[in-house]
Amino acid sequence: MVRSRRARKAVGAVLVAAALAACGSEVPGGGGDGADARARAHGVTRDLVYVLRLPDHRVVPQSVGVLGGDGYGAVYSDQRGATLQLSVDRAEFTAAGCAAPTVCEEEGELRYRRTGEQHEYALPEGGHVVTISAPTGTVDRALLRRAAESARPASDAEVLDLLPATGDEGEADRPGPAPGRGDLPPHGDGAPDNRPGASG
Structure with missing residues (x-):
């Protein structure tokens, strides 16, 4: 009898621990x-x-968002306030944007372009282009290249961390219909009915 009770308690404790572990590991x-x-x-x-x-370098949260039709953009900043712009868009890197005085150079898979006080590295990725750009006066070419080489697709956890939650991610988050008002008549021009007791 005592042994049976102990067994039941042990099984119960294991089930509770498993349930708590499952709850703790689930990310909404x-x-x-x-x-x-x-x-x-x-x-x-x-x-x-x-x-x-x-x-x-850290991403500037306010800078994160849509770019163009469905692309993505974000700004990264260091402690000095120097910034790099990350842009990912459905585009192609073409020679059309390399007319003088613009400087364009190929470095393996990367494309370097400098125009006036701005320069950038672009990485064509089959259907879209990843571009890292910055002012020439605050970010040198070597750092710009390192940034381009470090670019990679975000993990699921990083997407959730970068993009703030909105109310449009699922039906459960969408607000229901507004509650009805007792002072609005069902016919006519919809002007409020101000008679005593009309609002219920």
Whole structure:
């Protein structure tokens, strides 16, 4: 009898621990579906969300968002305030943008372009282009290249971290119809009925 009670308690404790572990590991809206929904809610195609891995550079949260039709853009800044612009869009890097005085050079898969006080590295990725740009006076070419080489598609967790939650990610988040008002007549021009007791 005592042994049976102990066994039941042990099984119960294991089940409770398993349930708590499952609750603790679940991330609301997490996973691929959550990341896809989050990107869609911002008007961004999930596959166009990229991140940079640069020491001493952090993404500026207010800069993150849609670029063009369904592309993605973000600004990275260091402690001095020098910034790099990450842009991912459905485009092609063509020679049309390389007429003098613009300087264009190929470096393996990367394309370097300098115009006046701005320069950029572009990485064509089959259907879209990842571009890292910055002012020439605050970001040198070597750092710009390192930034371009560090660019990679964001993980699901990074998408959820970069793009703030909105109310458009699923039916559960969408508000229901507004409650009815008792002082609006069902016919006529819709002017409020101000008679005593009309509002219920």
